[in-house]
Amino acid sequence: MSTYADKYFPGEPDAPKVVTKTIPGPKGAAAIKSLSEVFDTRCLTFLADYSKSCGNFIVDADGNVLLDAYCQIASIAMGYNNPNLIKVAKSEKMLRALVDRPALGNFAGVDYEEIQRDILKYAPKGQKYVWNGLSGADANELAMKAVFMNYQSTRRGYDKPFTAEEKKSCMQNLPPGNPELAVLSFKRCFHGRLFATASLTRSKPLHKMDMPAFHWPTGEFPSYKYPLPENVEYNKKEDERCLKTVEDQFKNWHCPIAAVIVEPIQSEGGDNHADAAFFQGLRDITLKYGAKLIIDEVQTGCGGTGIMWAHERYNITPPPDLVTFSKKMQSSGYFFHDPEMVPNLPYRQFNTWCGDPKNIIMAGAIMKEINEHGLLPALRETGLYFYSKLEELQNKYPQILSNLRGKGKGCFLAFDMPTPEKRAKFLSDMRLNGVNMGDCGQLGVRLRPGLTFNKKHVDIFIPIMDRVLSNL
Amino acid sequence: MSTYADKYFPGEPDAPKVVTKTIPGPKGAAAIKSLSEVFDTRCLTFLADYSKSCGNFIVDADGNVLLDAYCQIASIAMGYNNPNLIKVAKSEKMLRALVDRPALGNFAGVDYEEIQRDILKYAPKGQKYVWNGLSGADANELAMKAVFMNYQSTRRGYDKPFTAEEKKSCMQNLPPGNPELAVLSFKRCFHGRLFATASLTRSKPLHKMDMPAFHWPTGEFPSYKYPLPENVEYNKKEDERCLKTVEDQFKNWHCPIAAVIVEPIQSEGGDNHADAAFFQGLRDITLKYGAKLIIDEVQTGCGGTGIMWAHERYNITPPPDLVTFSKKMQSSGYFFHDPEMVPNLPYRQFNTWCGDPKNIIMAGAIMKEINEHGLLPALRETGLYFYSKLEELQNKYPQILSNLRGKGKGCFLAFDMPTPEKRAKFLSDMRLNGVNMGDCGQLGVRLRPGLTFNKKHVDIFIPIMDRVLSNL
Numbered sequence: 028m029s030t031y032a033d034k035y036f037p038g039e040p041d042a043p044k045v046v047t048k049t050i051p052g053p054k055g056a057a058a059i060k061s062l063s064e065v066f067d068t069r070c071l072t073f074l075a076d077y078s079k080s081c082g083n084f085i086v087d088a089d090g091n092v093l094l095d096a097y098c099q100i101a102s103i104a105m106g107y108n109n110p111n112l113i114k115v116a117k118s119e120k121m122l123r124a125l126v127d128r129p130a131l132g133n134f135a136g137v138d139y140e141e142i143q144r145d146i147l148k149y150a151p152k153g154q155k156y157v158w159n160g161l162s163g164a165d166a167n168e169l170a171m172k173a174v175f176m177n178y179q180s181t182r183r184g185y186d187k188p189f190t191a192e193e194k195k196s197c198m199q200n201l202p203p204g205n206p207e208l209a210v211l212s213f214k215r216c217f218h219g220r221l222f223a224t225a226s227l228t229r230s231k232p233l234h235k236m237d238m239p240a241f242h243w244p245t246g247e248f249p250s251y252k253y254p255l256p257e258n259v260e261y262n263k264k265e266d267e268r269c270l271k272t273v274e275d276q277f278k279n280w281h282c283p284i285a286a287v288i289v290e291p292i293q294s295e296g297g298d299n300h301a302d303a304a305f306f307q308g309l310r311d312i313t314l315k316y317g318a319k320l321i322i323d324e325v326q327t328g329c330g331g332t333g334i335m336w337a338h339e340r341y342n343i344t345p346p347p348d349l350v351t352f353s354k355k356m357q358s359s360g361y362f363f364h365d366p367e368m369v370p371n372l373p374y375r376q377f378n379t380w381c382g383d384p385k386n387i388i389m390a391g392a393i394m395k396e397i398n399e400h401g402l403l404p405a406l407r408e409t410g411l412y413f414y415s416k417l418e419e420l421q422n423k424y425p426q427i428l429s430n431l432r433g434k435g436k437g438c439f440l441a442f443d444m445p446t447p448e449k450r451a452k453f454l455s456d457m458r459l460n461g462v463n464m465g466d467c468g469q470l471g472v473r474l475r476p477g478l479t480f481n482k483k484h485v486d487i488f489i490p491i492m493d494r495v496l497s498n499l
Numbered sequence: 500m501s502t503y504a505d506k507y508f509p510g511e512p513d514a515p516k517v518v519t520k521t522i523p524g525p526k527g528a529a530a531i532k533s534l535s536e537v538f539d540t541r542c543l544t545f546l547a548d549y550s551k552s553c554g555n556f557i558v559d560a561d562g563n564v565l566l567d568a569y570c571q572i573a574s575i576a577m578g579y580n581n582p583n584l585i586k587v588a589k590s591e592k593m594l595r596a597l598v599d600r601p602a603l604g605n606f607a608g609v610d611y612e613e614i615q616r617d618i619l620k621y622a623p624k625g626q627k628y629v630w631n632g633l634s635g636a637d638a639n640e641l642a643m644k645a646v647f648m649n650y651q652s653t654r655r656g657y658d659k660p661f662t663a664e665e666k667k668s669c670m671q672n673l674p675p676g677n678p679e680l681a682v683l684s685f686k687r688c689f690h691g692r693l694f695a696t697a698s699l700t701r702s703k704p705l706h707k708m709d710m711p712a713f714h715w716p717t718g719e720f721p722s723y724k725y726p727l728p729e730n731v732e733y734n735k736k737e738d739e740r741c742l743k744t745v746e747d748q749f750k751n752w753h754c755p756i757a758a759v760i761v762e763p764i765q766s767e768g769g770d771n772h773a774d775a776a777f778f779q780g781l782r783d784i785t786l787k788y789g790a791k792l793i794i795d796e797v798q799t800g801c802g803g804t805g806i807m808w809a810h811e812r813y814n815i816t817p818p819p820d821l822v823t824f825s826k827k828m829q830s831s832g833y834f835f836h837d838p839e840m841v842p843n844l845p846y847r848q849f850n851t852w853c854g855d856p857k858n859i860i861m862a863g864a865i866m867k868e869i870n871e872h873g874l875l876p877a878l879r880e881t882g883l884y885f886y887s888k889l890e891e892l893q894n895k896y897p898q899i900l901s902n903l904r905g906k907g908k909g910c911f912l913a914f915d916m917p918t919p920e921k922r923a924k925f926l927s928d929m930r931l932n933g934v935n936m937g938d939c940g941q942l943g944v945r946l947r948p949g950l951t952f953n954k955k956h957v958d959i960f961i962p963i964m965d966r967v968l969s970n971l
Contacts, residue, residue, distance in 0.1 A: 065615045070849060102852075129571055134544060172694075204709075229670055238677060243672060372705065383855075
């Protein structure tokens with residue numbers, strides 16, 4: 028059967044090709060040196076040549092051709108130079124969005140309703156509206172703003188005016204106008220690096236050191252034992268233990284907790300998974316204490332786990348109050364369903380651009396493409412195959428690979444290495460053998476291929492990994 | 500002499516044309532009603548038809564043609580459907596940026612150095628580097644991150660590692676890892692609506708009500724008397740009075756103030772101007788107390804005041820430490836000159852996208868266009884002419900117009916109306932007579948035409964305003 032990649036990436040290479048002894052090679056290294064005069068290049072893995080990249084393969088400045096299982100930190104959904112997205116990029120609608128970028132909230136264009144409806148078509152189950160932002164961190168901050176405004180409006184009476192004292196104190200950044208309210212996040216979570224989102228994030232000190240922070244509580248996120256079928260009892264108790272830490276914070280925190288924010292899979296923090304029971308438990312606690320539940324689908328959303336929105340797998344009831352997105356969507360924002368999450372007065376949730384129509388157009392096009400071509404069922408199949416092959420490698424190299432996880436969640440797979448040093452060498456060796464991937468958490472390696480990744484690519488990936496492991 | 504608009508907007512209308520009795524008219528109102536099912540339309544002025552808009556004229560859903568002196572809240576620099584920007588929008592480089600959006604910090608493209616250098620060519624005097632963001636608020640938050648990291652690194656020793664206590668406390672959002680440090684902003688300022696930027700912003704309670712906030716200090720921004728030549732002594736004392744409030748905060752605030760952030764002209768807060776002496780005074784205070792000076796050019800930058808960067812007019816010495824930008828640039832970020840404003844470790848100032856190349860390409864193209872076509876000298880001339888004509892109206896309608904300001908600052912002009920109600924009616928009447936403009940502060944009306952606005956447009960604008968005022 029012809030795959031999406033076969034059909035739309037006829038020029039996709041059959042295999043990686045590494046032509047230099049290091050990556051970056053000499054040409055890339057020279058270009059990076061020059062670039063470093065005007066850009067912080069310390070985090071560069073390599074310099075890419077996007078004009079030559081195709082489908083699931085990325086090409087670097089030296090002409091190295093790598094199978095890409097990382098895809099711009101999980102943010103390229105449809106492969107490089109996807110011809111159907113190129114058509115959208117060349118459309119009149121996109122041209123307008125590029126040269127006449129509107130201040131959407133004040134002067135939306137006549138074509139805007141269609142653009143907005145195009146992304147709402149694929150909203151998570153139970154969600155009716157969307158608010159647009161510009162990045163994952165921005166989406167989470169906007170969602171928190173909606174929550175705090177709703178929390179105080181509910182207390183005050185949704186349609187009640189601000190009091191004189193609130194107005195005066197808020198100009199001094201003091202309560203009651205700027206109340207002390209908290210959002211609970213989880214140990215090892217990542218929600219962004221703006222100031223309020225950095226206050227949520229607990230993945231690494233490096234992500235938030237030296238920034239003034241809000242004093243907000245954390246709960247424990249489950250640390251499961253793998254393989255799952257052999258650790259059912261342990262993991263169930265782990266859910267319960269963690270839920271108790273959350274409820275304890277609600278009981279004891281010095282100020283009200285207005286929301287809980289959680290990733291369906293903690294990604295940056297190590298690909299930490301949790302069961303439906305854990306997420307339903309969070310939902311129940313938030314309902315009990317009058318808090319909102321925000322699901323952060325920035326990394327997991329838009330099909331990455333084999334369904335459009337990863338949290339739908341847990342059938343959280345009632346659905347979460349807000350669901351944030353970014354990365355693969357190219358655009359960002361939050362979905363919600365309660366009209367009272369729209370602040371009671373205009374201009375409270377507002378900024379000049381209220382999103383970026385060119386990115387929103389792209390988001391709609393990506394989701395349409397995913398659905399029209401049945402990419403998610405295909406990805407689920409690929410994911411199971413990929414998992415089974417990685418499981419074979421884990422059995423073959425038990426001293427190196429452990430905690431393989433993500434079964435049944437598309438290609439959103441991860442495993443652990445014995446030490447950070449070993450992991451660094453493994454990732455570098457994989458790259459030199461033609462595969463690009465990323466790390467997460469203390470010991471994790473995460474796979475984040477695009478949604479066009481299929482069995483053929485798994486069959487390229489696995490022998491390379493086998494070879495690299497045998498020499499590690 | 501043929502103007503830029505004559506040359507590049509041959510299809511630009513000769514005059515506004517209003518065809519409906521209300522704006523929005525029946526067609527727009529129906530479309531907005533439908534749009535409101537999926538978008539918060541409470542702030543919509545009207546629905547625009549960008550495909551029909553041209554140059555300095557915006558067309559709405561009903562076919563009304565308005566001279567646009569507001570330009571998407573000051574964010575359209577080069578007119579609607581600018582043919583030279585359309586060329587850029589259709590370029591291969593832009594196509595790549597649209598369909599292969601990179602995680603710049605990890606995988607910048609081979610063409611990225613050129614894109615980055617293109618905006619650095621027009622950096623403010625004394626600034627050498629740029630860090631990219633996604634909006635004005637994002638730019639200001641990124642700039643504050645750079646400041647706080649620099650402040651603590653300087654205290655710790657730029658290359659010194661974090662202590663164990665810092666690492667542990669920072670995972671709990673507590674000092675010393677997350678120190679209590681402040682940024683001083685000014686009464687009536689606007690720097691954005693994310694959490695840390697909302698903590699800076701003091702324009703209106705509505706902009707920040709109900710959000711938890713950092714307890715940060717404010718200084719007084721001058722309130723000048725107009726006309727300036729008649730109030731030299733008063734305004735000089737006002738500068739001194741305000742500077743003293745800033746120095747008092749440095750002396751008395753309960754935690755260190757790491758930076759002062761200020762707009763060259765407080766825009767959202769009412770188009771409040773200050774003299775070079777005030778800005779130099781701020782520079783001197785920041786140097787005295789070891790704080791950084793951040794100039795927020797989000798609304799004033801990219802040529803709006805007749806020079807590329809408004810603060811250059813004040814010849815601040817030494818130049819500010821960081822200059823933030825957005826709006827007319829389409830892109831956003833901050834310029835800086837001290838290499839130590841780059842955090843000592845990689846991945847401290849980082850996020851998935853590190854900017855958006857398509858917007859950065861557009862920023863470079865816009866600045867190049869401005870310079871190649873000499874738009875700023877032309878705008879300065881237009882501005883003086885516009886000011887003189889508005890002054891005539893102010894003399895003619897002294898009960899309605901007052902505090903005309905912005906002379907010598909391009910078309911970045913403003914004046915006050917007697918009451919908010921009168922102002923609302925004036926703006927609505929102007930629109931119904933074919934001119935779109937905006938308000939600011941308590942009583943202000945701000946003019947924010949694009950950089951392609953010229954004498955011809957002034958000569959359209961003034962008689963309409965005269966007519967509207969005579970009937971107000």
